[in-house]
Amino acid sequence: MKALDRITAAWIITVTLVFPIAILLGILMRLNQANVLELSPLTFYSFMTAHGLLMVGIWFVMSMAGVSYLLQRYVEVRVWPITFGYVLTLVGVVLLLAAIFGGGFHTGWYFLYPLPFYARTEEWATMAFLLSLGSLGVGWFVWSLGLLVAILRKYPLTRALAWHHLVGKSEPETPPFILISTTTLLGLVPAFVAAVILLGLFFMEYLGGVKQDALLMKNLTFYFGHTLVNEMLYFGIAALYELFPALAGKPPYRTKPFVALAWNLVLVVVWTAYFHHLYMDFVQPTVLQYVGQLASWIAPIPAIAVTTFSVLGTVYRSGMKWWLAPTFFFTGVMFWIIGGLGAILDAIVANNFVLHNTLWVPAHFHTYNLLGNVLFSLGFITWFVREQSGDDGSRLYRPVATLYLLGGAGFVAAFYIAGSLSVMRRVDKYPELVASGGVLALVGALFAVLVLAAVAIYTVHVVRRCWRVLVAASS
Amino acid sequence: MLARLGGCLIVAPLLWAQLNEGHYYLRSVPDVPVTLITGEQRSLRHLFQSQAVLLTLFSSRCQGLCSPYLLYLKRELASPREFAVVALSFDPRDRLADVAATAHRFGLAEASGWTWGLLHPTGAASLLSTLGYTVRYDSSRGDYDHSIVLFVLDRHGNILRRMEGFQDPALLKDLVREARGEFVLSYPLPSTDVALRCFELDKETGSWRLSTGMVLLLVPPIASFALAGLIQLTLSLCRTRSPQP
Numbered sequence: 001m002k003a004l005d006r007i008t009a010a011w012i013i014t015v016t017l018v019f020p021i022a023i024l025l026g027i028l029m030r031l032n033q034a035n036v037l038e039l040s041p042l043t044f045y046s047f048m049t050a051h052g053l054l055m056v057g058i059w060f061v062m063s064m065a066g067v068s069y070l071l072q073r074y075v076e077v078r079v080w081p082i083t084f085g086y087v088l089t090l091v092g093v094v095l096l097l098a099a100i101f102g103g104g105f106h107t108g109w110y111f112l113y114p115l116p117f118y119a120r121t122e123e124w125a126t127m128a129f130l131l132s133l134g135s136l137g138v139g140w141f142v143w144s145l146g147l148l149v150a151i152l153r154k155y156p157l158t159r160a161l162a163w164h165h166l167v168g169k170s171e172p173e174t175p176p177f178i179l180i181s182t183t184t185l186l187g188l189v190p191a192f193v194a195a196v197i198l199l200g201l202f203f204m205e206y207l208g209g210v211k212q213d214a215l216l217m218k219n220l221t222f223y224f225g226h227t228l229v230n231e232m233l234y235f236g237i238a239a240l241y242e243l244f245p246a247l248a249g250k251p252p253y254r255t256k257p258f259v260a261l262a263w264n265l266v267l268v269v270v271w272t273a274y275f276h277h278l279y280m281d282f283v284q285p286t287v288l289q290y291v292g293q294l295a296s297w298i299a300p301i302p303a304i305a306v307t308t309f310s311v312l313g314t315v316y317r318s319g320m321k322w323w324l325a326p327t328f329f330f331t332g333v334m335f336w337i338i339g340g341l342g343a344i345l346d347a348i349v350a351n352n353f354v355l356h357n358t359l360w361v362p363a364h365f366h367t368y369n370l371l372g373n374v375l376f377s378l379g380f381i382t383w384f385v386r387e388q389s390g391d392d393g394s395r396l397y398r399p400v401a402t403l404y405l406l407g408g409a410g411f412v413a414a415f416y417i418a419g420s421l422s423v424m425r426r427v428d429k430y431p432e433l434v435a436s437g438g439v440l441a442l443v444g445a446l447f448a449v450l451v452l453a454a455v456a457i458y459t460v461h462v463v464r465r466c467w468r469v470l471v472a473a474s475s
Numbered sequence: 476m477l478a479r480l481g482g483c484l485i486v487a488p489l490l491w492a493q494l495n496e497g498h499y500y501l502r503s504v505p506d507v508p509v510t511l512i513t514g515e516q517r518s519l520r521h522l523f524q525s526q527a528v529l530l531t532l533f534s535s536r537c538q539g540l541c542s543p544y545l546l547y548l549k550r551e552l553a554s555p556r557e558f559a560v561v562a563l564s565f566d567p568r569d570r571l572a573d574v575a576a577t578a579h580r581f582g583l584a585e586a587s588g589w590t591w592g593l594l595h596p597t598g599a600a601s602l603l604s605t606l607g608y609t610v611r612y613d614s615s616r617g618d619y620d621h622s623i624v625l626f627v628l629d630r631h632g633n634i635l636r637r638m639e640g641f642q643d644p645a646l647l648k649d650l651v652r653e654a655r656g657e658f659v660l661s662y663p664l665p666s667t668d669v670a671l672r673c674f675e676l677d678k679e680t681g682s683w684r685l686s687t688g689m690v691l692l693l694v695p696p697i698a699s700f701a702l703a704g705l706i707q708l709t710l711s712l713c714r715t716r717s718p719q720p
Contacts, residue, residue: 118500149706157707189702190695197691204670215673216688223695271696283674285685 052109081146088139113217236376262302332375339367360419407450414444507598555588
């Protein structure tokens with residue numbers, strides 16, 4: 001399917017070119033915290049906003065592009081929703097960068113109400129940001145619906161969710177890839193609906209001056225943001241389930257009752273896990289805090305447990321040839337466990353009061369993103385490049401894998417240590433009381449440079465080959 | 476709920492310009508020329524470059540609220556420390572002698588921390604516009620209808636607070652703390668212009684109940700299942716109607 005090859009190659013080129021820029025913004029922030037650089041607070045928070053939103057955005061679309069490509073193995077995939085998503089993503093990113101670097105928009109990636117009305121230097125930046133969110137949201141929503149319709153054309157909903165497997169039936173089989181993709185796509189819909197409501201309320205205040213309820217806005221923001229970040233990780237897992245057994249020379253994974261149970265639990269529980277972001281909000285009804293606590297355990301643990309045992313079982317006595325793709329997938333799962341545990345620790349109410357405003361939080365989310373979700377997508381990209389060009393990047397294996405994993409591990413370790421020393425997050429400079437934060441920021445920045453080097457090498461390799469796919473498909 | 480929402484949409488824009496003090500937060504005031512009662516010519520920026528100021532505007536000829544308001548400020552602010560009070564006449568009919576006479580009448584002409592002056596007509600309009608200070612000449616009374624406002628400006632000339640009219644002295648104390656550089660929590664007061672609240676509070680009994688905002692959180696998951704069901708139903712209907720191969 002040439003059109004699908006071409007749009008997938010376009011996604012890969014776009015994402016791998018933006019990735020090093022977003023890393024560079026992160027390094028500049030850490031160097032500023034280390035007092036090596038002197039950025040103004042406005043510049044720092046603009047970088048923080050751009051870094052966070054770009055990273056979440058590009059790896060969400062890449063994980064979805066991977067699933068869109070692999071889905072053609074099972075169902076007929078229409079390309080126009082993906083292309084529509086691509087165009088609106090580009091529009092959204094241009095508006096976003098204009099708001100941040102032209103309008104001084106610097107709310108951080110959470111853009112918590114009422115910051116979008118204040119954290120800016122130009123009044124139009126708020127409108128540009130809201131339009132950017134609207135463009136991204138519409139593009140991704142249509143894309144998600146396109147994939148969901150493609151699945152439901154062939155698999156009735158109950159079969160796509162593998163409910164018959166839950167009661168012990170083994171036929172007709174629902175492939176794990178279809179199960180995970182369906183639960184993830186269904187999980188995304190409420191996130192987008194929450195975003196639509198959120199945007200509507202922002203516009204009501206921006207255009208009509210109608211004040212909003214801060215608690216409602218925070219709930220909606222995390223309903224959207226937290227769920228989106230969770231679901232993009234699950235897209236990565238779907239790609240792993242599809243590709244990893246074949247890379248190990250093993251038969252495809254099958255949907256067992258416990259696998260079906262784990263992913264159906266994920267579908268429902270992930271919607272309420274975001275409550276753990278509101279532990280500090282004393283006005284949130286207490287019952288929701290309990291729900292958040294329970295959901296924070298129930299949502300990730302079955303998925304992590306099932307995936308980890310599956311992956312370890314696959315590797316055991318497989319004679320796996322370790323090239324970049326399986327290495328990315330395997331290490332991604334291992335770091336997902338570490339990051340997931342860090343997140344679960346933080347999501348326990350008693351711990352959250354100590355950890356939540358410290359660097360422990362960027363520690364765990366960088367672990368399961370930079371060293372988890374991103375690696376799943378890089379695994380897919382590497383596999384895609386080999387499929388298209390026949391080049392498995394064996395020359396790059398040692399330098400890229402070593403630099404990326406060593407750099408990534410050192411980078412997040414600096415965050416974890418700083419978090420355990422109560423160094424606060426979201427500040428551009430550290431006070432004397434937590435001066436160790438500055439030293440650890442420098443250590444983190446140096447390790448991040450290793451990641452940047454690996455990504456630069458990898459990007460050149462990938463972009464050249466994907467460009468050929470794009471040109472060949474066009475001609 | 477819809478009626479309330481519609482009412483808010485219609486009424487809120489009308490109230491917004493006057494009541495939404497947060498709208499002025501961090502606005503930078505223009506650096507306009509000012510003549511002090513000592514005869515010195517200064518720029519407005521010069522008055523707040525060494526410390527935060529509480530700024531108020533008045534007219535020496537005002538037959539309305541200016542005098543009681545200046546008395547209120549004198550009583551509540553006493554001798555300012557770590558900030559200054561700047562009182563400027565916006566009235567183009569005022570002369571320096573009029574402003575000085577007003578300052579003397581309140582016993583504040585030489586008071587420590589108080590600065591009195593006259594806005595230059597060329598800069599007055601832009602300053603009043605930035606501050607959201609409304610002035611309208613009423614020819615039948617031969618006097619101005621105008622706002623009564625106190626502003627907190629930081630050392631860069633940014634508006635930190637804006638307080639309209641006579642308020643509880645406790646609120647005025649918050650402005651003073653803000654001017655001294657303390658962190659003062661700020662939030663909109665409960666009012667009818669909030670669209671969808673998570674809670675409703677009964678002020679009489681102190682009891683609360685969940686409201687439409689919380690109910691709104693149920694919409695996304697319900698919409699998700701409804702949408703999936705709708706797609707499924709539509710596809711089933713399409714399959715039924717299309718001829719079997």
